[in-house]
Amino acid sequence: MSAVVHTAALTARQLRAFLRVPAFFAMNLVQPLIWLLLFGQLFRSVAQIPGFTGGDYLTFLTPGVVMMMAMFGAAWTGAGYIQDMERGVMDRLLTSPTSRTAMIVSTLAYQSVLTVLQTAVLLVVAWTAGVRFDGGAVGVGVLVLAAVLLTVVFGALSDAVALVTRQHNALIGISQLLAFPVMFLSSAIMDVSLAPSWVGAVARLNPFEWAVVAGREAVSASTDWGSVLVHLGLLAAAGALGVVAATAAFRVYRRSA
Incomplete structure (x- = not known):
């Protein structure tokens, strides 16, 4: 219970700072709006390339931009x-009874709230530009869920890098x-069936691709829910591993402090 209370308090702290x-x-x-509105129009003719299976290019691009x-x-x-x-806040937190896991999860919860809000804005703009999703509200909900899980994966990685390097420049560079x-x-921006075969092979191991596939498949007219669930499961597993790794990174931080 204390971990839940700690997570809620730390998340609220970050939300207050955001406000x-x-x-x-x-x-x-x-940047996502530039990708959506500018590149979505510039490359609409991509949909005419033989072998492109994504239908309307702007509709194809939108889930990719959400994940970006x-x-x-x-x-x-x-x-x-x-x-x-x-500011010395980290050392005070680490000498307090605050749960290390709560410290990680709170940053991910905060970032996930931002992801949901920003995705909502982006989807409204996409709808205004003419994008229509055949998957309906359920498909859009799964798209948002995939974006949140991707946020957890890369947010945990970012936390771990910050704790190990302790430098803004290193975090930005990595x-x-x-x-x-x-x-x-x-x-995200091109059908991998049109790319070299090695790109498709790498993409299958790419957590970012898992999120794009899950989101795009969920909002399609004929959703393959088996594929959606598999990719969501992979993202959830990667996110859980990321939280464990980021929590362990506190030990590296304490040794180097």
Whole structure:
């Protein structure tokens, strides 16, 4: 019970800080909206390429952009830890009875709330631009769930990197080094059946691709729920491993403090 109370209190702390500076919410939406509205229009003719199976390109692109937004937002999760280290807050928390797991889960819960809100805004803009999902409300709900699970995976990784490196520059560098290859080695912006075979092979092992496939499949006209559940399960497992790894990273932080 104490872990639940600690998680709720720490999550509320971060939400209060967010409400004081809501501009960050809008800033994380700028790049996804550019991808959706600009690139979605520039590359609409991709749907005419023989072998493309995604139908309307903007509809195909939207789940990929949702996952991009979730991943890039989650990549900054550890920045809050580094700020706490610089202000001495982290050391005070670690000398208190606060649950280490609660400290990790609270950052992921906070980032997941932002992901849900930002996804809602992005989907409204996509609907205004003409995107229609045949999967209905249930499909959209699964799309949001996939984005939240992806947030947990990359948020936990970001927390672990922050605890180990304790530097903003290192967190930024590692996040950028991972995020762009992960994004392009997936079907987020292009049907992998049109890419070299090795791209498809790598994509099958890519958590970002698992989220894209689960979300896109859920909102399609003929949903393969078996595929959706498998990919959601893989994401949940990766997220659980990430939480365990990030919690263990506290020991590295304490040894290097």
